[in-house]
Amino acid sequence: MTQTTTPVIKIHxxxxxxxxxxxxxVIHQDxxxxxxxxxxxxxxxxxxxxxxxxxxxxxGLETPERGxxxxxxxxxxxxxxxxxASRVGMLFQHGALFSAFTVLENIAFALRxxxxxxxxxxxxxAMVKLQMVGLDPSQAHKMPADLSGGMVKRVALARALVMDPxxxxxxxxxxxxxxxxxxxFCALLRSLHRELGLTVLMVTHDLDTLFELSTRIAVVADKHxxxxxxxxxxxxxxxxxxxxxxxxxxxxxAAALLQATVLEV
Amino acid sequence: MLxxxxxxxxxxxxxxxxxxxxxxxxxxxxxxPQSWSLIESTLAECAASGQKPLTWDLRKLxxxxxxxxxxxxxxxxxxWPQNLLLLxxxxxxxxxxxxxxxxxPPPARKTLWQVFLLLGERLLVLLDHLKYLTRLTGQLxxxxxxxxxxxxxxxxxxxxxxxxxxxxxxxxxxxxxxxxIGVVLAYLMSQQLRQFGADAFIVNILGIxxxxxxxxxxxxxxxxxxxxxxxxxxxxxxxxxxxxxxxxVMGIAKGYRLVLPRAIAMAVAMPLLTVWTTLAALLGxxxxxxLAMGVTPAYFFEALPKAVQVSNLALAVGKSxxxxxxxxxxxxxxxxxxxxxxxxxxxxxTASVVTSITMVILVDALFAVVFKNIGI
Numbered sequence: 001m002t003q004t005t006t007p008v009i010k011i012h013x014x015x016x017x018x019x020x021x022x023x024x025x026v027i028h029q030d031x032x033x034x035x036x037x038x039x040x041x042x043x044x045x046x047x048x049x050x051x052x053x054x055x056x057x058x059x060g061l062e063t064p065e066r067g068x069x070x071x072x073x074x075x076x077x078x079x080x081x082x083x084x085a086s087r088v089g090m091l092f093q094h095g096a097l098f099s100a101f102t103v104l105e106n107i108a109f110a111l112r113x114x115x116x117x118x119x120x121x122x123x124x125x126a127m128v129k130l131q132m133v134g135l136d137p138s139q140a141h142k143m144p145a146d147l148s149g150g151m152v153k154r155v156a157l158a159r160a161l162v163m164d165p166x167x168x169x170x171x172x173x174x175x176x177x178x179x180x181x182x183x184x185f186c187a188l189l190r191s192l193h194r195e196l197g198l199t200v201l202m203v204t205h206d207l208d209t210l211f212e213l214s215t216r217i218a219v220v221a222d223k224h225x226x227x228x229x230x231x232x233x234x235x236x237x238x239x240x241x242x243x244x245x246x247x248x249x250x251x252x253x254a255a256a257l258l259q260a261t262v263l264e265v
Numbered sequence: 266m267l268x269x270x271x272x273x274x275x276x277x278x279x280x281x282x283x284x285x286x287x288x289x290x291x292x293x294x295x296x297x298p299q300s301w302s303l304i305e306s307t308l309a310e311c312a313a314s315g316q317k318p319l320t321w322d323l324r325k326l327x328x329x330x331x332x333x334x335x336x337x338x339x340x341x342x343x344x345w346p347q348n349l350l351l352l353x354x355x356x357x358x359x360x361x362x363x364x365x366x367x368x369x370p371p372p373a374r375k376t377l378w379q380v381f382l383l384l385g386e387r388l389l390v391l392l393d394h395l396k397y398l399t400r401l402t403g404q405l406x407x408x409x410x411x412x413x414x415x416x417x418x419x420x421x422x423x424x425x426x427x428x429x430x431x432x433x434x435x436x437x438x439x440x441x442x443x444x445x446i447g448v449v450l451a452y453l454m455s456q457q458l459r460q461f462g463a464d465a466f467i468v469n470i471l472g473i474x475x476x477x478x479x480x481x482x483x484x485x486x487x488x489x490x491x492x493x494x495x496x497x498x499x500x501x502x503x504x505x506x507x508x509x510x511x512x513x514v515m516g517i518a519k520g521y522r523l524v525l526p527r528a529i530a531m532a533v534a535m536p537l538l539t540v541w542t543t544l545a546a547l548l549g550x551x552x553x554x555x556l557a558m559g560v561t562p563a564y565f566f567e568a569l570p571k572a573v574q575v576s577n578l579a580l581a582v583g584k585s586x587x588x589x590x591x592x593x594x595x596x597x598x599x600x601x602x603x604x605x606x607x608x609x610x611x612x613x614x615t616a617s618v619v620t621s622i623t624m625v626i627l628v629d630a631l632f633a634v635v636f637k638n639i640g641i
Contacts, residue, residue, distance in 0.1 A: 086293035099606030104369060111332065114296035118305075123369040124339065125292070125332040131365040141372050145606055163292050164330035195357065 006073065007034035008167055008199045009058055014067035016053055027053055029223040031067070037166070040193050040200045042210050044245065045220030051203040052093075054220070055169055058201070059090055072167065085110035089160030093171045095152040097144040097159070104130065104140040107158045129158040134188055150181035154188070161192070168193075170202040174209045186212050207246070211258040219245070231258060268327060270300045273307045281318045281348075284311055287325040290333030308340045320348035329355055334362040398598050404520040405528055405594065412525065423526035431492045432534030436541060439487055443542035446483060447475060447549025455557040464558045468565055471550040472573040477640065480543030481581045482629050485588035488531075488538060489621040493596040496527055497617035500600025501610045509601070519601070528593040535589025536582040543581070576640040584632050588625050595621040 016028040027050035035041050043051050056062045057069055060079030069076035072087055079088065097106050108126035111117060130140060133154040144152060153173065160168060173189060174182040186209055193200050193213070204210055210217065211231055218228035221241035227234055235246055269288040276283045284307075288294065295301060311319060321337070323329070338359070343366060351359070375383070412419045454470050500523060503509050512519055547569075554560040599617035603609050 083293050086291065100608035102372075111292055114292065116296040116298055116301045117292070117332070121332070121336055121339065124366065125335045127367060127369045128331055128335060128362055128365040131367075132361070137367060137370055140369055143606070145604070164332070195361070 008037050008039075008072060009033070009035040009201065010068075010070040011054075011058075012068045012070075014054075014057070014069065015065040016050055016057070016062075017065040026223060028064075028220075031220075031224045033218060033225055033228070035199060035201055037199050038197060040202070040213055040215045042202045042204055042214040042217050043220060044204065044210060044217060046241065046245070049220045051220060052171055055090075055171055055201070055203055058169065059088065085165065086163040087165050088167045088169065089163075089165045090169045091153070091156050091160050091171065091173055093175060095144070095156040097152060097156055099144050102141050102143055103135075103147070103155050106144065106155060107162055109159065110162050126158075126162060129162050130155075132161075132192070133158040134184070149176050150178075150185065153177065153185060157188075157192075161196075164196070166197075166199060168198050168200045170200065170204075172204055172206075173202060174204065174206050182206070182209065189213055207253075208257065268294070270297060271295050271304060271333070272300070273304050275307050275310055275314075275319075277314065281320065282311070282314055283320045283322060285322050285325065286337075287327070289328040290326055290336070291328050291330040292332035294328075295333060295336065304336075308336075311340060312342075318347050320350065321346050323349070323351040323355055326352075326355065329358055331358065331362060334358045335366065338362050338366055394598075394602075397602070398594070401520070401524065401594055401598050401601075405524055408518075408521045408525045411521070420522055420526045423522070424529050427527050427530035428534055430495070431488065431530050432537060435488060435491060435534075435538060438491070439484055439538055439542045440545040442487060443480070443483060443545035444549035446479060447471070447546035447551075448553040450474065450479075450546075451550040451553035452557055455554060459558065464560060465564075465568065467550075467554045467558060467560055468568040469572040471547065471554070472569050473577065473641070475546045475550065476543050476573055476581055477577045478629070478633075480546060481539045481585045481588065482625065483546070484539045484542040485535065485585060485592065485625045485629075486622055487542075488535065488589070489592045489625060490618055492531070493592045493621045494614050494618050496593065496596030497600040497603070497614045498610065500597060501603035501613050504601070504603045505605045505607075505610060507605075524594070524597045527597060528590055531589035531593035532586050533589075535585040535592075539581055539585035574640045580632070580636055580640060584629065587628060587632075591624050591628065592621045595624060 011031060011033040014028050014031040014033075015026070016031075018025050018027060031054075033054075043054065045051050053062065057064050058071055058076055058079075060071075060076040063077065071079060098109065101109065104123065104126050105112075107129055108122045111122045111125060127137060127140065131137065135151065135154050135158070139147075139151065144155070147155065157173075170189070174185055177185060189200070190213055192198060200213075202209075202213065214231065216228060217231060217234045218225050219234060219237075219239070219242050220226070221239065226239045227237040227242055234242060237243075271288040271290045271294050272286070274285045274287075276285065288300075295304065321341075323337075345363070451467065451471060454467055455464075458464055458466055458470075500509070503523075509519060512522065551562050551565045554565065555562060596617050599613040599620070603613040
């Protein structure tokens with residue numbers, strides 16, 4: 001394992017600027033972030049602080065104004081090149097399943113596009129992923145339009161993981177799920193992170209998810225990362241945004257849960 | 266560490282064979298054509314080697330992912346081989362695959378009876394289309410009456426927006442196509458007419474053909490392709506993004522807000538575009554006749570009113586209003602029937618354009634038959 005020393009994602013002096021009708025608004029200013037292999041890093045921040053923009057820049061879907069984004073040792077701009085599915089998996093907020101394909105075809109898509117592997121092996125491998133994310137084999141031939149929100153997320157996760165990429169990006173994985181589904185999905189993410197040795201970068205608003213899954217939390221505020229560390233380190237921060245975000249009523253409840261789980265362990 | 270291509274080597278000996286695996290057994294690397302052909306043939310060889318127990322040595326593998334593990338699992342006949350040498354780190358991957366490996370359930374096959382039922386379903390879909398189309402037209406009529414009762418509360422902003430998109434932005438393309446058709450027609454006719462020495466009749470032929478038939482139909486076909494598809498796509502995307510549902514729960518009638526403005530805009534823009542296209546075509550025809558046959562524009566201007574009765578123009582304008590309404594209603598109809606997926610959106614747009622062009626030509630033929638005594 002040579003990758004433990006070099007970070008999986010390295011963001012250096014990143015500037016994001018949105019140009020809107022001649023008016024420029026700066027979203028990120030000299031933002032630095034690095035994600036080590038095997039980490040489960042969560043990015044939190046207020047609405048409009050550019051968390052999703054950050055994810056999109058890591059994926060190479062958007063180009064930053066200034067600065068460097070390196071993913072798995074290569075510039076992020078090259079992420080969309082051929083074979084990207086084997087380097088990084090992305091779970092989009094609304095799943096982004098191909099609506100014209102069945103569940104199985106959605107999961108198998110990246111494998112099928114390799115054009116070499118036999119259909120039987122592709123189907124077998126897709127069925128393994130389908131079950132790994134906790135779906136019943138009988139769901140394989142359903143269309144995305146017939147799935148519930150939780151199932152859409154699971155299928156999207158299976159699709160993101162089909163080539164076993166070392167890096168997984170999650171955009172609001174539990175948004176739009178009921179508490180039971182959200183808990184189940186969290187448990188799934190945690191077990192996959194542990195079993196597959198994935199590096200995960202997650203953007204979330206959900207404090208329960210945040211404390212339950214993250215090994216490290218990075219807070220985006222004032223156009224850069226104001227604090228990053230374990231849950232307790234972040235909670236101890238005196239930054240006003242961090243205080244408001246975590247010490248609000250919802251934050252205290254989630255933190256109390258965190259305390260309880262820590263005591264149990 | 267360099268990541269090597271996946272490799273497999275089979276060493277057969279009297280005591281039993283040995284299969285040596287090395288490199289990266291990951292989906293992306295396995296799919297490299299040169300590696301895959303070797304692996305496929307060697308695995309087939311292993312399977313064909315028969316009863317002799319093989320020793321599978323996985324210890325040289327750099328990487329193994331689920332696809333690679335499944336490939337091995339399938340090669341082992343979906344059971345653990347007797348002799349297996351592997352690293353502890355590789356075991357969980359194989360165990361997971363062993364645990365989850367099942368055959369994909371076959372997609373539901375259609376029985377003969379279901380195929381038969383499908384036939385009836387097709388017919389029902391056709392009837393359904395007719396029903397909804399009738400309902401949409403009726404609703405449009407009711408909405409027009411409502412609008413006539415309170416014209417100040419009409420969706421006039423929408424109407425003007427659509428008028429601009431359907432009408433004004435279509436001016437260049439319709440003019441260009443009309444002009445060229447006029448030129449082509451004049452050149453073709455000039456060859457024929459010269460044989461009979463009937464050069465002067467070019468004005469009659471161009472006048473009647475362009476004003477009465479080609480102008481309206483040409484404009485309608487262009488607009489059906491251009492704006493009919495846009496209407497279907499706009500409304501279809503609104504269905505996909507649940508905007509139609511949002512309008513419904515706010516109690517805003519989609520017929521009044523979506524269909525009516527488009528129908529009005531089309532009914533107004535279509536005759537204007539027809540006149541515009543016809544003018545461009547006549548201009549093209551006039552220039553071409555001057556060049557090809559020496560029929561001067563002055564003569565053209567003089568002879569045209571005598572050759573073509575005004576009723577032809579009225580017929581053309583009347584026809585194009587109907588064409589415009591047809592295109593709008595068919596576009597909206599298919600847009601409203603789009604299901605929330607990309608495939609349905611594509612199908613709806615195609616169906617909308619094909620149907621509206623077919624209907625335009627059909628209705629045009631109908632007009633030709635009904636008004637055969639007028640203007641000629």
